[in-house]
Amino acid sequence: MKASRIYLVGLLLSFLMMSLGCSENVSPKISGTDGGTDASTDGGEKPDGAIPNLPADPFSYFLKPTDQLGFQDSPQAFQLTHDGALNTLAGELDFQLGPKRELLDQPIRTLKGGYQPVFLFHRYDRGVDYRFEAFAAPHALDPRENLVCFVRVTAVNVTNRTVETAFSATFRDRRDSTRHELKAPTWYRNRFMDAEAFDKSVVTAVEPPFVTKGTHLLMALGSSLGEAFDASAGSDPQVLWSFELEPGAEETFEFRIPYVPIERGRTAEVAKFMGLDHGETRDAVEKHWDTLLAAGTGFSIPEPKVEETSKTSLIYDLMARDIDETGKLFTQKVNEFQYDAFFPRDAAYFAYTYDLLGHHQIAEEVIEHFLLKDGGGSPTALRRIYPDDWGQS
Known part of the structure; x- marks a missing residue:
């Protein structure tokens, strides 16, 4: 058992070292050159006179990201x-x-x-x-x-x-x-x-x-x-x-x-x-998201990347919500390309996250989509998305 653990740790470390090695070998296209005759081989000035040190892009493990x-x-x-x-x-x-x-x-x-x-x-x-x-x-x-x-x-x-x-x-x-x-x-x-x-x-x-x-x-x-x-x-x-x-x-x-x-x-x-207008609309979009983020639960840690990931994940989830024609019903999705509806169990995870982050109205809107009500407006059952949902509703 001990030997197996040592083997697994060694395997994980080897993958980590491979990953670190990959991140150092950024392709010419990623580092800002076109990989053609313009790129120098000695680190000096390019033959065409281009500034050799354009800002490098971050490394990505994805081959075909969307x-x-x-x-x-x-x-x-x-x-x-x-x-x-x-x-x-x-x-x-x-x-x-x-x-x-x-x-x-x-x-x-x-x-x-x-x-x-x-x-x-x-x-x-x-x-x-x-x-x-x-x-x-x-x-x-x-x-x-x-x-x-x-x-x-x-x-x-x-x-x-x-x-x-x-x-x-x-x-x-x-x-x-x-x-x-x-x-x-x-x-x-x-x-x-x-x-x-x-x-x-x-x-x-x-x-x-x-x-x-x-x-x-x-x-x-x-x-x-x-x-x-x-x-x-x-x-x-x-x-x-x-x-x-x-x-x-x-x-x-x-x-x-x-x-x-x-x-x-x-x-x-x-x-x-x-x-x-491009600039006016971009500024309005940024203000919209900053206002929404400021209205929710905030946290601060000495790691900017984690804070940024938390913000952009919330934004992404809200971009994956769909409004209906009346403007009163909202459908939570995982993104805008796949899965046009969730089971109540799955949507509940989103509702819980919104509620945890202080966006209580948004959480309520996600749940409202699944509530079937009687004539008086009282909930009576959960909406079944598919007849064969295996108890997920």
């Missing part, structure tokens, strides 16, 4: 894929970098402040560091409004010479099985689009600032370069900016993507969408 970009109680969320694409109800938005128009392909992301659901990531390509900021929010932070994803890309020349480069974005069908087949509740979808007309549409167009499919808006775009871009329609509409950057100079590109494509004839919805 992140969700959503907001508290919104019925759905965008999927940020492992290779940097944005998966929506209507398809996906891919980004291509540099003169060779290589896919973004960046699985390493961080959160603003360590916990806010504002995703930060970058990719270096031939003298230019492309810095991404992405988050999602509905108009007026009302979860029954159309969820909108905001993406801002800043291309910065980090060399001491002039660089000619390019940046493009393509809206296309989902690339492969790593993309979830995203859906939307019927009431939510029908508020913003004509699903039958959209499905029949085959014609896409780039009409600045819009990219459209038939009579529906797929996204809006803007840039510090104005409308100086090339555009192509067809089945996969694309916009391409080719530009020159002086040393230290930068250009900015912004995208707004509605989760549900917006029918152009619904002028009120179009006006809401176009009235959204």
